[in-house]
Amino acid sequence: MFHQLSKFFLILLVIAACSPNTKTPKDGEDILFAEHIAPIIYENCVKCHHVDGPAPFELITYKDLASKGKLIAYVTQNRIMPPWPADPSYTHFANETYLTDEQINLIQRWVDGNCLPGDTASLVQPELLTKKWDHGKPDLIVRMPEPIKVPGNNSDLFLVAKIPFELPQDTFIKAIEFVPGNKRLVHHMNAHIVQFEPNKKTNINEGEWLVNQDQSKSQEIHKQLGILHDDGSYPTMTPSVCNYLPGAQFSFYPSEVGGYKIGKKNAFYLNDIHFGPSPIAEKDSSYFKIYYAEKAPKRPVSEFQIGTLGLAPVEPKLIVPANEEKTFHIQFTVSQDISIITLVPHMHLIGKSFWAYAIKPSGDSIRLIKIPRWDFRWQYFYQPPHLLKLPRGTTIFVEGVYDNTASNPNNPFDPPREIAERNGSMKTTDEMFQLIITYVPWRKGDEEISMD
Ligand code: HEC
Structure with a gap:
């Protein structure tokens, strides 16, 4: 019995040690690209920084990374990269990409230690790595x-x-x-x-x-x-x-x-x-x-939106006077059991924060999404890890804060002017406040369907 148990723990330990993001060097040990940094990059950067990806350059090989070491330490320390505006301490998503504080520090220490390569010959070939993003031949x-x-x-x-x-x-x-x-x-x-x-x-x-x-x-x-x-x-x-x-x-x-x-x-x-x-x-x-x-x-899959041009209005009317920060709300009750597939928060340039949650008829709350620092440039289709059920009668609450002061670097006007929602105009210099939800009508077993 004891023997079996210890074997079990051993296997667990091995799994933990192999899992890509848990390789922490011991005190005094050198931080090496192949051993410590590459797993973090493969998991969190290559999905965009590969040859056909949306990022403007590749970040795969030791050379790619070492040549931009300082910049990489900077963008990770400041959480500019990987771009993930949602707060991971509020809700997790199947498509999330963010670094832990530990990973960020490791990258910084690797750069401070002059970007040592380690055993780069042992790394996965770049072609194999980027193959993951090839979805086969379209019809x-x-x-x-x-x-x-x-x-x-x-x-x-x-x-x-x-x-x-x-x-x-x-x-x-x-x-x-x-x-x-x-x-x-x-x-x-x-x-x-x-x-x-x-x-x-x-x-x-x-x-x-x-x-x-x-x-x-x-x-x-x-x-x-x-x-x-x-x-x-x-x-x-x-x-x-x-x-x-x-x-x-x-x-x-x-x-x-x-x-x-x-x-x-x-x-x-x-x-x-x-x-x-x-x-x-x-x-x-x-x-x-x-x-x-x-x-x-x-x-x-169906879709509905609440807020601007949607099933429920923005309250009060979306008008943000010059030099003011202002909070708006949307409230909407779903009339059937639904299973959420994606959540898409939408604001324009002077959006500051976005927060959505729901209250079931039973009074229980469901966290949807919190974006503490809205960034117009990164607007994702957030996929909950499993289809997310909202029972009939659940009310969705959304709160959006807009910053129309001169201290907002994304303010399109200098000096600030009144910015408002205008006829659902999509111009970025007008504003919008929406939560778009894609869903299917709920069915038994939906909560088991993984989006990973
Ligand atoms: C979601 C896609 C995506 C992911 C994931 C991603 N990047 Fe980027 N990255 C971009 C895009 C797109 C740019 C181009 C600049 C921009 O649009 O902000 C960029 C730019 C950069 C830049 C240049 C910044 C500058 O100011 O010149 C660095 C450095 C960088 N990324 C490093 C990383 C690192 C390191 C990771 C992983 C920890 C990472 N990126 C993950 C999409 C991504």
Whole structure:
């Protein structure tokens, strides 16, 4: 018995020692890249810093890391990298990436000790490491009619686009992946699928395919892009079939949920493509990869949003006077049992903090998400570790703080001016306050479905 137990503990110990982030050198021992630092980098940085990833350079080999040692110590110490604005002491997510204080100190000590390599020959080959982010061959690739021109005027560019595509027959889709062309410039993108009724739409290429987002009324934009049927009616639109943000990683949903069925005449409707500022004129040829499914989707994913343009209003009205910091709330009760797949908090530039939780009819509370320091640049689709049940009658509470003072470095105006929500305008210099939730109606066993 004793023998068996000790064997059990030994196995546990071995597992603990091998787990990537627990290798702590003993006092006085050198900090070595291969032994101590590489596991942290592989786990937390390579997912973006690989050749096809969203980050502008690779961080894989000893050379990659050692040549930027001081900068890496700086960005990790200040928690600029890896970017993870949610508070991990409040809730965990399946897609989270953050470093522990211990890991941050280890990186600092490695840099202070002149970035010693250790046994680099024992490290995984970079090709094997980056293979993890290759999702296989798509069944269909949908490209833009022509590359998008990004002017070299050092300012953000916000566009709306329609990318039509035809299929020979009704088709089941498992997932859609967006591949940014110019990944230094493409900041974020949100795409819906428009499904035209074939006999109600003669020409799916009708209208312009690309317009500036500065106009505020979405109906006008829809007309310009030819999103409507010939008789002026709206086609079916499946929202947010694909989203891209820096660091937002494409993943297939668990096989139990998700999927779409689409017809012959379709278009991607990109209601928001944001390009970051560029000092020189550049082009972008981003595209979509579509993966087909063999079977009809069993549980299509739905979405609702609360706050700006949503099912429940922002209270009080979202107006942030110049030189003030102001708090707003959203409150919404769900009318059916749902299983949350992702939580997407959304604010613009002067957002300061975001906090959402829910209270069940029983009075128990459910933590959703806390973002103590809102950062416009990192807006994720936060995936709870398992599908998260909100029973019917649960009230969601959201609190958002906005900082419209001159001391907010992200304030777009100097001196500050009143900033408000205007007709749901998506311009970053106007504000929004939303929580977007993707979900499926709850079913027994959902809480066991892992999002990892
Ligand atoms: C979610 C994706 C993502 C992850 C994870 C990530 N990075 Fe980055 N990193 C970026 C992007 C994108 C940039 C480009 C600059 C920007 O947009 O802020 C960047 C920039 C950097 C820079 C340059 C900063 C500068 O000011 O020039 C360093 C250094 C860096 N990352 C290190 C790391 C390290 C170390 C890790 C892991 C501990 C890491 N990154 C994890 C996406 C990521």
